[in-house]
Structure formats: structure tokens, C-alpha cells
Amino acid sequence: MANVAVIGSQWGDEGKGKVVDWLASRADIVVRFQGGHNAGHTLVVGNQTYKLSLVPSGVVRGKTSIIGNGVVVDPWALLGEIESLRKKGVDVAPGMLKVAENCALILPLHGRIDRAREEARGAAKLGTTGRGIGPAYEDKVARRAVRLCDLADRKALEEKLDHLLFHHNALLRGLGAEEVDRAELLAGLVEVAPRILPYADSVWRYLDGERRAGKRILFEGAQGIMLDVDHGTYPYVTSSNTVAGMAAVGSGLGPGAIDYVLGITKAYTTRVGSGPFPSEQDNEIGQILGERGREFGTVTGRKRRCGWFDAVIVRQSARVAGLDGIALTKLDVLDGLAEVKVCVGYTYEGRSYDYLPASMAAQAGVRPVYETFEGWRESTRGARSWADLPATAIKYIRRIEELIGVPVTLLSTSPERDDTILVHDPFAD
Ligand code: IMP
Numbered sequence: 030m031a032n033v034a035v036i037g038s039q040w041g042d043e044g045k046g047k048v049v050d051w052l053a054s055r056a057d058i059v060v061r062f063q064g065g066h067n068a069g070h071t072l073v074v075g076n077q078t079y080k081l082s083l084v085p086s087g088v089v090r091g092k093t094s095i096i097g098n099g100v101v102v103d104p105w106a107l108l109g110e111i112e113s114l115r116k117k118g119v120d121v122a123p124g125m126l127k128v129a130e131n132c133a134l135i136l137p138l139h140g141r142i143d144r145a146r147e148e149a150r151g152a153a154k155l156g157t158t159g160r161g162i163g164p165a166y167e168d169k170v171a172r173r174a175v176r177l178c179d180l181a182d183r184k185a186l187e188e189k190l191d192h193l194l195f196h197h198n199a200l201l202r203g204l205g206a207e208e209v210d211r212a213e214l215l216a217g218l219v220e221v222a223p224r225i226l227p228y229a230d231s232v233w234r235y236l237d238g239e240r241r242a243g244k245r246i247l248f249e250g251a252q253g254i255m256l257d258v259d260h261g262t263y264p265y266v267t268s269s270n271t272v273a274g275m276a277a278v279g280s281g282l283g284p285g286a287i288d289y290v291l292g293i294t295k296a297y298t299t300r301v302g303s304g305p306f307p308s309e310q311d312n313e314i315g316q317i318l319g320e321r322g323r324e325f326g327t328v329t330g331r332k333r334r335c336g337w338f339d340a341v342i343v344r345q346s347a348r349v350a351g352l353d354g355i356a357l358t359k360l361d362v363l364d365g366l367a368e369v370k371v372c373v374g375y376t377y378e379g380r381s382y383d384y385l386p387a388s389m390a391a392q393a394g395v396r397p398v399y400e401t402f403e404g405w406r407e408s409t410r411g412a413r414s415w416a417d418l419p420a421t422a423i424k425y426i427r428r429i430e431e432l433i434g435v436p437v438t439l440l441s442t443s444p445e446r447d448d449t450i451l452v453h454d455p456f457a458d
Contacts, residue, residue, distance in 0.1 A: 031458045034289070034290045035291050036271060038253060039299070041300075042253075042333060043294055043295045044358035044359060045070060045249070045293045046072045046086055057246070058244055058247070062250070062275055063270060065102065066135075067157075067252070067267065073446065081114075083096065087247065091125075095128075095235070096126070096129060099270075102132050103136075108221070127228060128228045128229055130178040133169035135161045143159050158326075167268070175218070178229065180222040194209055240282065248276035255342055262304045264389070272349055290351050290352050294343055295358050296360040299336075301326045305389075307339060307372060309334055314336075314366075353438075360442060363422075367404050369425060371399065371432065377394050410442055412448070437452055
């Protein structure tokens with residue numbers, strides 16, 4: 030019985046929500062293992078649209094949903110999301126949703142620091158979601174984070190706050206900024222504790238037991254591999270590892286628990302926020318892609334930058350994350366274009382590259398080398414079998430597979446869950 034990890038292979042927003050939802054119907058448990066409420070996953074089920082940030086997408090399908098230890102959790106955001114799901118008729122009771130008791134919390138001060146830092150950076154800003162993700166992970170690694178389990182122990186919580194604020198208030202004082210009010214922070218946490226603690230669980234134990242019992246686990250990644258703190262376009266990245274290995278670390282299972290890694294891949298490229306983007310089309314093409322693809326951030330509403338498919342980046346992602354297959358999404362956005370381009374390599378300072386070099390200067394300076402394809406007039410939207418696709422679109426897909434060295438496992442042809450062509454069942458591996 031295979032367990033599958035689903036991760037984004039570009040800069041996020043590849044359409045993971047729909048694919049995870051599709052796969053979730055065949056899994057027993059869905060696990061988030063990194064990131065926080067910076068993620069935005071949109072699910073369309075019938076005429077209902079769900080926008081999820083923190084709660085695993087499987088919840089809409091009534092699957093047990095897990096927030097693993099690798100996630101940074103804002104308790105207020107989580108409770109808000111649970112409430113908005115309840116209003117849409119999805120009851121997320123404790124037992125249906127389990128949150129790792131050892132996960133680090135995002136506190137109001139983290140959002141404040143995130144936004145203040147971005148403002149101070151001015152034009153050099155990273156373009157974060159402003160949700161406090163980075164500062165929360167910093168506190169976790171610095172061993173001063175408040176973890177979910179701390180909310181159950183007032184004395185431990187107070188000690189943690191002293192330690193945490195000793196650090197942050199010293200910095201804030203130095204910057205001439207307003208210090209964090211300890212009493213206010215404590216009161217907020219004491220108030221939220223009884224509402225969030227019923228969801229706390231020893232997630233690694235639960236998952237170990239379920240895995241031994243032969244249950245199917247779906248690991249739901251957030252963001253994309255190019256936003257990985259190690260392998261992405263540093264420093265224009267998020268603060269967690271987004272590669273498949275994190276599914277094990279961030280949920281408390283060994284690496285052998287992941288049998289198949291599916292990379293969600295958009296048929297073109299988008300990026301939200303700052304940072305290098307070699308195949309960006311800051312022109313009419315980019316505008317067409319953005320409009321047709323409705324490329325606006327789920328979380329922040331920001332307009333996404335758009336460009337041609339970059340095979341170099343997806344090939345690199347496939348290697349560093351160990352992709353077994355990709356789910357290609359939003360092919361229909363390219364319908365009707367006279368020609369379609371794919372970035373197949375870069376040049377930089379007189380040298381050719383078949384990968385994205387690590388230095389910031391090189392990442393900003395590489396120039397794309399394109400291969401041009403004839404477009405297709407026919408609509409691919411809603412296609413449910415390979416035979417419904419025009420030959421030129423199939424040629425485009427085959428070339429992508431060749432360039433990235435990974436097969437297309439699944440093709441998504443509209444946001445509707447049933448508009449999906451399954452080539453290979455990842456759960457069967
Ligand atoms: P942070 O994760 O809020 O710190 O933002 C760091 C970078 O990751 C920024 O460029 C964000 O736009 C990007 N980012 C974070 N979450 C997502 C996501 O879910 N989709 C796409 N980009 C994201």
C-alpha cells in the first residue's frame with residue numbers, strides 16, 4: 030500500500046489543492062508537514078469553493094487530517110479556518126483534525142516582525158506573505174518557540190514567554206520600536222488554549238500506528254521546491270524545506286514512509302513575491318497567461334508574475350526532491366496561443382547552464398534559451414482522456430517529460446475535480 034507525497038515543483042501555486050483533493054478521496058489520512066497559513070489551496074467541489082491555508086485539504090472529503098510537527102501554527106488562524114469550514118457545512122471536530130503537540134506556534138509578534146522587516150527592506154523586500162512564517166521558524170530553530178504543548182502548562186508557558194520576550198524586546202528596544210506586551214500576549218494564549226488544545230495530539234505515534242495498520246497516507250506539501258530554504262532561490266524563499274524529504278521529518282515518520290513523490294507542475298510558470306524568474310514574460314504574453322490562468326494569490330490577493338514553462342527549474346526540482354512523476358496542471362491556459370515556448374537552458378557570462386546556479390547574482394543574471402512549439406487552437410479544457418487532446422498539445426507534454434526526465438502521471442484539465450486524466454496511479458506503487 031503506497032503513501033504519496035504531493036509537492037509543488039515550481040514557486041508554488043501549481044494547483045496542488047485540486048490534485049490533493051482528487052487523491053485524498055482515495056487516501057485514509059492527509060498530512061500537512063511544513064509551512065503554515067502562508068499556503069493557499071483552492072478546492073472546487075461542485076459549486077462550492079473552499080480556500081484552505083492551514084487545514085489539510087482532505088478535510089473536505091471527510092478524511093482524518095493531520096498538521097505535523099514541521100508546520101508552524103497560528104492558533105487563531107487555525108480556529109478561524111475551522112469556523113469558516115463549519116459555516117460551509119464541513120465539521121472539523123477534534124479527532125478529525127489532529128495537530129502535533131510539538132509544533133511551534135506563530136504568535137502575533139511574528140507577523141508584526143515579518144511585516145516590519147519587509148517594510149524596512151523597501152525595494153529589496155522578499156515579498157513574504159506577512160504571516161509571520163519566517164520569524165516563527167527562526168524562533169523554533171533558536172529553541173525559544175512556544176509549542177502547542179506549552180499551552181497546557183501555565184508555568185512552562187510563562188517561562189517560555191520570558192525567554193522569548195527577553196530576546197525580542199531587546200531587539201525592539203534597540204530599534205526604537207514598541208515592545209511586546211507580555212501580559213497581553215499571555216492573556217491571548219490563555220484564552221485560546223482551551224479552544225485549540227483539544228486538537229493537540231502525539232501525531233507521530235498516531236501516524237506510526239495507522240501506517241502499521243496499512244492505512245494510506247497522503248502528504249500535502251505547501252509552496253514549491255524553488256521556495257525551499259535550501260534548494261530554492263535563496264534568499265527569495267520561504268523558511269521551511271518544501272522538498273519531499275520534509276514529509277518524513279515534518280510528520281515524524283521515517284523516509285521509508287514515502288513511496289511515491291508527485292510533483293505538481295503548472296504547464297507554464299508563475300511566481301508571487303520577489304526573486305529571480307528567468308522565463309518571466311513581463312509583457313503581453315505574461316498578461317494573457319495571468320488573465321486566463323486567474324493568477325492572483327489565494328492568501329494575499331497579489332498578482333502573480335507569469336512566464337513560459339522552465340524545464341531547467343522543474344528538472345532541478347525533480348532531482349533535489351526525488352520526483353517520481355508530475356501532475357501537469359492548467360494546460361488549457363495555453364490553448365489558442367500561436368506559439369508556445371519552453372526554457373531549456375540558460376546562458377550566463379558566456380557560459381551555458383543546464384541547471385540554475387546557486388549564487389544570487391547568477392540566478393538574477395541567467396538568460397533563458399527557448400525552444401519554440403507550434404500552439405494549438407482546440408480547447409483542452411475539461412478533457413478527460415488523452416484522445417481528447419490535440420496532437421500539438423501532446424507533443425508539448427511529451428517534450429516536457431523528455432526535458433525533465435520524469436513522466437506525467439496525471440493531467441489536470443480544469444479546476445473541476447473530475448477533469449483529470451490519470452496516466453499512472455501513484456497509490457499503486
Ligand atoms: P513567506 O513564506 O511568507 O515567508 O514568504 C516567502 C516567499 O514565499 C514569498 O515570495 C512568498 O510569496 C512565497 N510564498 C509563501 N507561501 C506561498 C504559497 O503558498 N504560494 C506561493 N508562494 C508562496
